[in-house]
Amino acid sequence: MNPAIRRQTVGDILRRTAVRLPDKLAIACGDTRWTYAEFDALVSRLAAGLAQRGIRCGDKVAVLARNSHGFAALRFALARLGAVLVPINFMLKAEEVAYILRHAGARTLATDSGLAPLARAAAAIETEVTDFIWLPGEAPGEPADGMVSFHDLAACSAPLPDTPLQSTDLLQIVYTSGTESSPKGAMLTHDAVLWQYVSCCINAEVAEADVALHALPLYHCAQLDVFFGPAIYVGSTNYITSQPTPDNLLALMAAHGITSFFAPPTVWIALLRSPLFDQTDLSQLAKGYYGASIMPVEVMKEIARRLPKVQLWNLYGQTEIAPLATMLGPQDQLRKPGSAGRAVLNVET
Structure with missing residues (x-):
């Protein structure tokens, strides 16, 4: 038997998604389109x-x-x-x-x-x-x-x-901290990242039907491993941009029917304050994710009023654990504002 058939690494999950969904749009960036x-x-x-x-x-x-x-x-x-x-x-x-x-x-x-x-x-x-x-x-x-x-x-x-x-082999070294000392390299195996992908798919509901916009830097573990990696794992369609400005984000969301988007609260607030916001068709947007800081209650209420179809998730974690640790789901956003939520699948807190 070919050992790769039983192997489970980050490189293997793309191959398996390609077997399941060969003709589906996988990557869109600028003028580039790849199934x-x-x-x-x-x-x-x-x-x-x-x-x-x-x-x-x-x-x-x-x-x-x-x-x-x-x-x-x-x-x-x-x-x-x-x-x-x-x-x-x-x-x-x-x-x-x-x-x-x-x-x-x-x-x-x-x-x-x-x-x-x-x-x-x-x-x-x-x-x-x-x-x-x-x-x-x-x-x-x-x-x-x-x-x-x-x-x-x-x-x-x-x-x-x-x-x-092997799944226990080193996949990546992501550097973190550095504000008070030299940065430390978090050494993460394929196993660590893949188990975290499962947590994201189950708890954050990353799904095959998603049309996701990846706008925050891929060098950071949040965009790379909480959203982009799990999206490839399940077979979402992925639009990638290097320009997380309100005008560009709103244009991409409208043009491509984006259904899933992650950004820190500062970017969500910038979108709400853009003069183009009320002119933009965001009717397809259904999943909104944030992290890095707490979303102000008044901003959550504004999102609920102006984007009534959008459900919000607050995701919290740290680079060293690949990184998702806890989640505050849509039903708890206003019930427990300020909370980082509860442990996700595969995590103990």
């Missing part, structure tokens, strides 16, 4: 291309990039290859990025055109980075000079190496 079958095939080619570059199981690959289809594909390609994702906050300074690169031991750094200067500057500060990968962004662009192109890697025709991956 699940196309996304799965591209991820395998990209993983093979990375292997041709010398990236092996266990190697640390850092990503300093804004949201894009390229980021999404690289996430699953690294998981399929067995390499370790190290996502980095693009709002850090070069010295702070360099610290993470050194601490993680990354030799490869993926970036986009807008962040290429920061990536180069950081890599030059006593790091082991010797290889740069250029990722395409939401807007069309040309590969950065001196970097191997995502498109060239994804054109690889070599077979994907047969890597003996």
